[in-house]
Amino acid sequence: MSELPSSTVKQPDSAKMSPGAESKRHLGRWFWGAIIVMALISFALSLASVMRNPAASLERTQQGSSDPEDEISAAELKARLNGANQTALAVIKARIPIVLDEAYRPVYAAIPTYATYHYSVWGQYAELTAAALGDVEVKLQDTLFTDLGSRLDQAGIELDASFNEAFRASLEEGADTPTQMGGAVGKLTRAAINDTLERMAVTAPVGTAAAIGTGVAVKAAASAMAKKIAVKLAIKTAAKTGGKWAAAATAASGGAVLCSWSGPGAGLCAAAGGVGAWIVADYGIVKIDEYWNRTEFEADLRAMVDEQKNEHRIALESALEARAFAVQELSAEIAQNHDFTLRELSGGSNAEVCAIAEDLNAQYVPMLNSMSARTPEAIEELRAAADAYRGNLSLDRLVAELTENLKSANLVAITKVQVFGNLPADYRANRDVTIQVLIDGKRYEVARVESSETGGFSVALHPEAEIAIEGSVGYGVAIEQHLRLRNRYFGGTGSMVLKGAFSDDSGLLEILPIDLPISLYDKAGDLDEVTVAPSEGETLTLEMQFNAEPLVALKNAPNCR
Amino acid sequence: MIRALQTAFAAAALTGFSLYIWREGYIYTDLAILALVPLALVIWAGCWPLALQPCRARLRIVLRNESPLGRVLTGRLRAFVLSGIFTFVAVTLLAWQAWTVSLTEVLVLSAAFFLSAVLFSVGQNVLSAHFHQPFANSIATSVVTWLVAVPFTLIIAWTTWAWAKMPGEMLNANIYGAVLSGVSELPDRGGWIAAILSVPSGYEAAKLWAVVQLRDYPIIGTLFSLDAALFAFVLCRSAIVIAQFIEKHIAKAKV
Numbered sequence: 001m002s003e004l005p006s007s008t009v010k011q012p013d014s015a016k017m018s019p020g021a022e023s024k025r026h027l028g029r030w031f032w033g034a035i036i037v038m039a040l041i042s043f044a045l046s047l048a049s050v051m052r053n054p055a056a057s058l059e060r061t062q063q064g065s066s067d068p069e070d071e072i073s074a075a076e077l078k079a080r081l082n083g084a085n086q087t088a089l090a091v092i093k094a095r096i097p098i099v100l101d102e103a104y105r106p107v108y109a110a111i112p113t114y115a116t117y118h119y120s121v122w123g124q125y126a127e128l129t130a131a132a133l134g135d136v137e138v139k140l141q142d143t144l145f146t147d148l149g150s151r152l153d154q155a156g157i158e159l160d161a162s163f164n165e166a167f168r169a170s171l172e173e174g175a176d177t178p179t180q181m182g183g184a185v186g187k188l189t190r191a192a193i194n195d196t197l198e199r200m201a202v203t204a205p206v207g208t209a210a211a212i213g214t215g216v217a218v219k220a221a222a223s224a225m226a227k228k229i230a231v232k233l234a235i236k237t238a239a240k241t242g243g244k245w246a247a248a249a250t251a252a253s254g255g256a257v258l259c260s261w262s263g264p265g266a267g268l269c270a271a272a273g274g275v276g277a278w279i280v281a282d283y284g285i286v287k288i289d290e291y292w293n294r295t296e297f298e299a300d301l302r303a304m305v306d307e308q309k310n311e312h313r314i315a316l317e318s319a320l321e322a323r324a325f326a327v328q329e330l331s332a333e334i335a336q337n338h339d340f341t342l343r344e345l346s347g348g349s350n351a352e353v354c355a356i357a358e359d360l361n362a363q364y365v366p367m368l369n370s371m372s373a374r375t376p377e378a379i380e381e382l383r384a385a386a387d388a389y390r391g392n393l394s395l396d397r398l399v400a401e402l403t404e405n406l407k408s409a410n411l412v413a414i415t416k417v418q419v420f421g422n423l424p425a426d427y428r429a430n431r432d433v434t435i436q437v438l439i440d441g442k443r444y445e446v447a448r449v450e451s452s453e454t455g456g457f458s459v460a461l462h463p464e465a466e467i468a469i470e471g472s473v474g475y476g477v478a479i480e481q482h483l484r485l486r487n488r489y490f491g492g493t494g495s496m497v498l499k500g501a502f503s504d505d506s507g508l509l510e511i512l513p514i515d516l517p518i519s520l521y522d523k524a525g526d527l528d529e530v531t532v533a534p535s536e537g538e539t540l541t542l543e544m545q546f547n548a549e550p551l552v553a554l555k556n557a558p559n560c561r
Numbered sequence: 562m563i564r565a566l567q568t569a570f571a572a573a574a575l576t577g578f579s580l581y582i583w584r585e586g587y588i589y590t591d592l593a594i595l596a597l598v599p600l601a602l603v604i605w606a607g608c609w610p611l612a613l614q615p616c617r618a619r620l621r622i623v624l625r626n627e628s629p630l631g632r633v634l635t636g637r638l639r640a641f642v643l644s645g646i647f648t649f650v651a652v653t654l655l656a657w658q659a660w661t662v663s664l665t666e667v668l669v670l671s672a673a674f675f676l677s678a679v680l681f682s683v684g685q686n687v688l689s690a691h692f693h694q695p696f697a698n699s700i701a702t703s704v705v706t707w708l709v710a711v712p713f714t715l716i717i718a719w720t721t722w723a724w725a726k727m728p729g730e731m732l733n734a735n736i737y738g739a740v741l742s743g744v745s746e747l748p749d750r751g752g753w754i755a756a757i758l759s760v761p762s763g764y765e766a767a768k769l770w771a772v773v774q775l776r777d778y779p780i781i782g783t784l785f786s787l788d789a790a791l792f793a794f795v796l797c798r799s800a801i802v803i804a805q806f807i808e809k810h811i812a813k814a815k816v
Binding site: 339 | 571596721732785807811
């Protein structure tokens with residue numbers, strides 16, 4: 001197609017060419033020449049683009065042009081951020097035991113030190129004095145828990161940093177998302193990711209939660225452990241005091257004989273002998289106690305520290321989950337402001353979207369402050385209706401919020417149980433009773449109370465048992481009548497379906513009275529062994545108080561005009 | 562057919578290299594606009610006969626030979642104005658599209674460009690057997706433009722609607738912020754080129770803002786996509802004009 005090169009054209013023919021053909025030949029040279037030159041420049045520019053150093057690349061990104069092919073949509077960005085969030089959560093949850101072990105290592109190391117103090121004569125007297133003054137935990141705090149609070153705070157901060165790092169690494173890898181884009185993302189996506197990373201640094205940090213909780217928690221732990229130690233100390237002191245008095249009296253009387261030579265000072269000499277014998281006896285008893293019980297004491301301390309460590313683990317996990325949830329909310333907010341396609345935008349018109357949001361809200365609002373509205377059917381229907389709009393550009397945040405709020409909508413708590421009535425007529429007496437109430441398989445015991453032959457008894461307890469609203473609740477009562485020779489046991493059980501149990505005007509609190517027949521159960525030797533479910537007999541009344549938490553009003557409704 | 566493919570290839574090479582150098586070079590310097598000069602010249606030169614010759618043919622029929630108006634009404638002024646306007650609009654739009662286009666769109670637009678050039682090259686030969694010149698060329702230009710641009714408008718409209726990413730900040734922006742957002746895609750150094758390109762950029766951003774505000778009416782989004790796809794007409798006409806230039810001035814005459 002192109003003009004032949006001039007060297008290949010014979011001179012005579014060329015001389016015969018018309019002026020038009022000649023100019024066409026020249027133009028052709030210019031045309032192809034220009035294309036060749038531009039091809040070379042393009043090749044050079046491509047090479048420069050490939051070999052461009054990172055600084056220049058950054059400059060280009062900052063200066064403007066971004067390749068839309070590298071950008072991901074809002075839905076993809078959200079999936080990517082949520083994937084990174086879940087990965088970071090999993091990684092950090094696995095790290096919690098490690099950082100807690102590190103924080104608690106000095107505590108475990110100090111247990112033998114405290115045991116040595118505990119099994120010394122001085123330690124015993126110091127502990128007894130502290131117990132009398134009510135501050136046994138001070139020594140415990142100083143020995144075992146020195147700096148534990150700050151170490152736990154540091155652990156929280158470290159977990160925060162690790163969470164951020166894991167989140168960032170997961171995002172950069174892009175390995176947890178459907179997009180599988182690797183690290184190469186467009187300018188807008190990069191800006192959204194950077195925005196997330198910056199804002200999540202101040203979003204519900206675990207370090208802050210830990211700093212609020214640890215100081216108080218450590219003191220509470222020390223106090224709880226101190227109480228247990230004080231109880232043991234009191235039992236032990238009572239047991240050995242008699243022996244020491246005997247030893248001291250023996251030493252004092254023997255001393256009086258031996259000190260008779262001292263004349264008027266004999267009394268004083270005998271008293272000194274008695275004190276010395278007291279201390280020697282005390283030392284001996286402490287050492288014998290240490291020989292037999294130190295291992296068990298240290299094991300008890302370790303178990304208590306284990307328990308405390310476990311509570312901290314649960315607290316840190318909860319704080320991390322709260323953080324992950326906050327980051328998820330943040331991701332949704334950022335993703336909503338990220339790129340979208342017109343197809344996503346026109347997923348529904350604004351009027352349609354607003355109508356859907358209003359409909360969801362209309363189903364949700366009655367549940368805010370009413371237990372009776374929270375029927376399993378209503379909750380499930382609302383959940384299904386919300387799920388249908390998951391992924392919708394305008395409704396996704398509302399759906400996520402609804403789903404989260406509905407998690408606790410189906411729970412009610414039994415906050416108080418009042419039991420009153422009397423024993424079967426043949427067994428009534430003016431004798432104390434101990435009552436145990438069974439709620440949903442768990443036993444709650446009430447301290448011994450008076451019961452009269454005529455008036456019976458009335459007790460209240462606060463079990464705080466959580467029950468799913470769609471289920472039924474099992475209940476029961478076990479009663480121990482305290483007699484002089486052999487106690488009697490009575491009991492009764494039943495169950496109640498919660499569905500439809502609450503009246504429309506109950507709001508978030510409802511007291512349901514239940515009649516419970518009881519009968520004698522003579523096979524039991526203990527309250528825990530009482531298992532009887534009579535259908536008739538003397539009837540007790542259980543007043544069960546049900547409470548539900550109010551639901552939070554929806555905040556993420558789309559902007560409706 | 563081979564000749565038509567060669568013509569289309571040459572047209573695509575000229576346009577592709579020119580726009581690529583512009584796109585890559587404009588990041589660094591305004592001098593990158595020099596890469597558009599060959600393209601502009603070719604479009605102008607290709608447009609010129611297409612605008613002039615049909616007009617002259619009509620004038621030959623309309624004007625008497627002895628009329629002194631023949632010296633004034635040569636059709637050159639009209640051809641100059643039309644060629645100038647088309648060249649300016651086409652080069653500006655091609656340059657702006659080259660700056661913002663995605664890889665998927667490049668593939669679709671390249672197919673439209675190549676097909677237009679091939680069909681024009683083939684079509685004018687076929688039509689020459691039925692129509693006198695220069696009307697055969699005019700008819701070929703018109704027919705091929707519609708034949709290629711209409712389906713590709715729909716294809717581009719679909720890809721714009723379904724796949725093109727719109728900046729999320731539009732969801733909450735006011736009109737001023739939306740226009741600024743559109744203009745911010747251009748290099749910060751400003752300059753007269755940026756001033757020219759800011760017109761289509763700002764216009765597109767304002768349209769997108771309107772689409773977001775009128776979410777009540779999904780048809781608006783469809784119209785926006787169709788409007789964006791109308792560029793296909795300019796692209797097809799440019800391909801034809803360049804192919805016409807190559808056929809007329811570069812390719813060897815048929816033996």
